Amino acid sequence: MTMPASQPVWADAAHTRVDLVVDHPQFGPIPFTAAADDVEAHGRDLHARAVAGEFGPIGAYEPPAPAVPAAISRRQCAAEMFARGLITGPEAVAMTATATPPALVEAMLAALPESEQTFARIDFGAANYVRGNPLLNALMTGTGASQAEIDGFFIAGASR
Numbered sequence: 001m002t003m004p005a006s007q008p009v010w011a012d013a014a015h016t017r018v019d020l021v022v023d024h025p026q027f028g029p030i031p032f033t034a035a036a037d038d039v040e041a042h043g044r045d046l047h048a049r050a051v052a053g054e055f056g057p058i059g060a061y062e063p064p065a066p067a068v069p070a071a072i073s074r075r076q077c078a079a080e081m082f083a084r085g086l087i088t089g090p091e092a093v094a095m096t097a098t099a100t101p102p103a104l105v106e107a108m109l110a111a112l113p114e115s116e117q118t119f120a121r122i123d124f125g126a127a128n129y130v131r132g133n134p135l136l137n138a139l140m141t142g143t144g145a146s147q148a149e150i151d152g153f154f155i156a157g158a159s160r
Contacts, residue, residue: 002045002049003022003023003024003042003046004022004023005020005021005022005023005049005050005055006020006021006023006055007021007055007059008020008050008055008057008058008059009058009061009062010059010060011033011061013061015061016035016036016037017033017034017035017047018033018034018035018046018047018051018058019032019033020034020046020050020055022046032046034047034050036048036051066155067155068131068151068154068155069131069155069157069158070130070131070132071128071130072128072129072131072154072157072158073127073128073129074095074099074127074128074129075096075160076157076158076160077095077129078091078092078093078095078096079092079096079157079160080153080157081095081102081104083160084153086102086104087102087103087104088102091103099125101121101124105124105139108139108142109121109124119135120135120139123135123136131150131154137150
């Protein structure tokens with residue numbers, strides 16, 4: 001028995017697998033990935049039919065969004081801040097070498113009440129900055145950054 005399918009989209013950049021919505025006779029519409037080398041005959045059949053155009057044009061492959069790292073190093077953070085023009089070169093070097101806050105961060109830290117400021121300075125001096133750290137989030141949102149922009153900062157920073 002052949003199963004109807006719809007919404008074909010390439011599941012990989014090499015175009016070896018196709019994601020489909022299969023109208024299963026017992027379970028109704030279900031997502032399914034078909035491949036020419038599938039161990040099951042119905043998988044191979046669905047792949048061949050999809051590639052032949054039976055279910056319409058196959059949509060373009062879209063790679064998944066990069067994962068947000070749980071943490072980046074102080075060096076990565078300094079490099080990303082410098083690359084974005086948020087701090088100077090000497091500030092980036094001092095931040096990396098001695099955990100000296102750049103002027104932008106120092107102004108934010110200095111504005112905190114003393115008890116919070118001490119903990120904030122301890123966090124700033126850490127070797128790694130954790131994405132979920134409430135202080136880090138408060139500092140970054142204090143500059144107007146959204147959560148998505150903070151994620152982008154961590155993704156870009158991790159590549160440095």
